[in-house]
Amino acid sequence: MASSPWPRANPPAVVVTAAEMQAIEGQVFESGMPVAALMEKVAGLIAGWIRVAYPPATYPRVGVLVGPGHNGGDALVVARELCFRGYQVRICSPFSRHKPLTTDHLRFAQHLAIPVGQTLAALGDCDLLIDGLFGFGLERPLTGDLAHLVEAVNADPTPVVSIDLPSGLDTDTGAMLGSALRATHTLCLGLWKRAFCQDAALRYLGQAHLIDFGITEDAIAAGLGPKPWVQRLTAAIALDRLPLPRRPDAHKYRVGHLLLVAGSRQYAGAALLAGLGARASGVGMVTLAVPESLRLMVVAQLPEALVVGCPESPTGAIASLPADLDLNRYDAIALGPGLSKAASAPLEAALASPSPLLLDADGLNLLADRNPINTLASRPGPTLLTPHRGEFKRLFPTILGDTADAGAAAQAAAAQSQAVVLLKGACTAIAAPDGQLWYGPPSTPALARGGSGDVLTGLTGGLLAQHQAMAPKPGTEAVLNAALAGTWWHARAGTLAAAERTQLGVDPTQLAHHLAPALAQELAP
Template sequence: MKSEHRPATAPVNGALGGPFGRPLDQVVTAEQMRGIEGHLFDAGMPVAALMEKVAGRITAWLVKQFPCQGYPRIAIVAGPGHNGGDALVVARELATQGYEVQVCSPADRLKPLTADHLGFVEYLGIPVVKSMAALAPCDLLIDGLFGFGLERPIERAIADVVAAINEIDCPVVSIDLPSGLHTDTGAVLGTAVRATHTLCLGLWKRAFCQDRALTYLGRADLIDFDIPSQAIAAELAAGPPVRRATLATVRDKLPLPRQPDTYKYRVGHLLLVAGSRPYAGAALLAALGARASGVGMLTLAVPESLRLMVLAQMPEALVVGCPETDSGAIAHLPEELDLSRYDAIACGPGLSRQAMPAVQSVLDSAAPLLLDADGLNLLAELGSVDTLSGRDAPTVITPHQGEFKRLFPDQLAASDDAGAAALAAAQQSSALVLLKGACTAVAHPYGPLWYVPESTPALARGGSGDVLTGLIGGLLAQTQSDAADHPLDLALNAALVGAWWHGQAARRAAADRTELGVDAIQLTQYLNPVLAQMVA
């Protein structure tokens, strides 16, 4: 096991901006990154100059996060390509700053520029060995075997190098990607380095947004090297943008500040249709999420047998008791419940499979709608997601992988990328699709795909999804009053803010209480402190 190391200062993970006004939250494929670099080289940027610049930025990060006093001995594993060249320049620069540097160069054939840098490293007297076994003990290891674009499995002697890296008992920093990961899918190509830190170069690669890659990436940081915005635009203009959610982007989408003269009905009225006798807690957890969203008014439609219990816990809400089945599910929504009066409806947590009439009623409504949990299961029983395409108001669906497979059985099978599957599902259904996972994907049917990769295993608890439903539902109700924007764009804002906010609250709770100590109630209690931190 590698030693855990957390940098002394929190990194900036891809905020909007940069010296040339480009979006540093952009996510690219290997093919797109090759195209962007090609534009730079065609425009006259020498490969050697770019390598020096990138390596200088990497070195500055390493010196700040791993000072020489604490990590004097550094081993660098350099591969045959330009990722290895970056690593060799880093080796040279660290040696000039007083570190004891040694290099392992296991490949027999190197690219010419990389071979030149290796020769200069040897000229400087930095020890160079061919095998990991010949390395002296180190305090930090830099993985520069392979960067983005690897497509063939790592085998034989190089696989042995990766295995040896994974046995090292010190922090491991990978340059661009942990060697052995597929750039787009995050899949392991034979074997892969398990890094404690990964420095993604230039723009975020798609692998950083894939659940399967998280075990290998460790803590991820973006190393910006000033790619001109026109080079990015030239390569990415053809397709919908793919972005990684950050504090800067999410903060801009919050329904804040409010107008000084506002009142409760101007800041959203949410109808939450939830709960059944066997799953009473789901309605309450969703309501607590809605409360934290700041929605002006909340109405809960629950089975009549739950009404007094919910009212006792949510005294500020309007609680409507619904006729119920013998099993305690909502039999149907009361006729006097006018669905047209609500700014948004959230439906699904704890409904059970006996609540089909209630789900059909909200599907037929003209209000913006969020469907989750049994709302999605009952939608799947209807046999087609085409019913969502016929709705005049925007629809948000928030499935986990099991629910997604029931709704869109062909999409995940057709793609190794959850984001690509979510985007295809959004285009098929004309709904906004939030596919939950360790890296949540939020897909707009006619626009961008967003990833929310900052999560925590602490969310692997029953009820955390119910909290998310209420939180996004409350945000959805608050964002429908701005007629200047397309309703689906506003729904995207609500889903993106809710997913990021929910994940950050869980991370903060896990930091205080450990990953084992964050139940759904505890999660709701961290939502408002995290919001205050977001807007500070």
């Protein structure tokens, strides 16, 4: 059955390459949608967005950059519609030849007496620029006069709205092709392009928005083939992965028990930050295993936790877990923040347990000293890895290059290790062993601080324990649910904290304190 046409409360979250988008558009046109009709529909939606974001009373003078293809055609229809709505529109098309449909719209714009020139100077002083030079599928670098034009736009403070992609970006990698335009807003058409999920593209995209023009699920399936499809993590998807609602008769033993193994004398704060994240997750019980010298300090900060003091090495690392600590009784184990590389014994015990296991920080570094792929593939329980790029390279040295797509790298690592891989970064990627791939939601550079990842470990570990308590047996689905919900929730809290405290004011403790308000904001009716 085809999905509902536009408008939709929850537009598609599918992420596509340039080739995949071409195949899907081909299905749309084969189903009977004329190219000209789709251009009118899409441009009408773009013009409507612009009228709201940049009203004519405040931004009356609009310059439109027009390319030779259908992206230029979209821009010309937008120019026409804005002209009809009272904007003072001027057009710059630095090309002598255009696709036939774009040529028709350029003629109509001239018929309407909209000024058209071939240089940027023809636009005069503008309050807003619309970038319709190139959309998805650009392969050749921008050079010569085109590169100079882009550089001149980038040097101007006038806000820029790019149609589909900022001109000059590779659709799949987000890399700059010679020169690239820096947008204030980018209106991605139909489905998210892979560039929107790449660190390399972030400085050019500005604020990204999806213009959903009603591609049906049938067209997507015909273009992409069988699932799993690559998806972007949206609020609707993440909220559906939270362990909510709880049963009316819930009590602490039914909503998860997390064992958090963290901390050393050198990195005492990491245990506290992970504990704060676990507290915010809503998990029913937290047992926090720390070196004995940290026990009283942790109890004072996290009085609700069951704090276990462990034998420690001369350097202050956990030498071993207490003999009476039964790892099989916990719904989930999270291990690694602040542990130090001297704490190999706790990792050995956790790897042998059938409980779902989250490994972060020094848990990952210790794992890297073993044979990670064979070790993880033979574990008796499911595993979640949460590395940043440096840790990932130590675990999987042959997979991730300096400029590689995090999503493809996470997929390869998940397939080899049979673990769920949460590769952290400005654009986080989450991959499951069966090939599912999710790109994290928009986040904030405010999270680029030591300790933010410790909070994520505790939060995601707490969610994992709750999901596992609700599941009949250990499984990858609970791990994936926790990874998706935790990633989204962490990003939302960071964004909320940055809005209140600026990007410089979001320390990890503040991040943890904003977790509950961020979720409450999303769940409010």
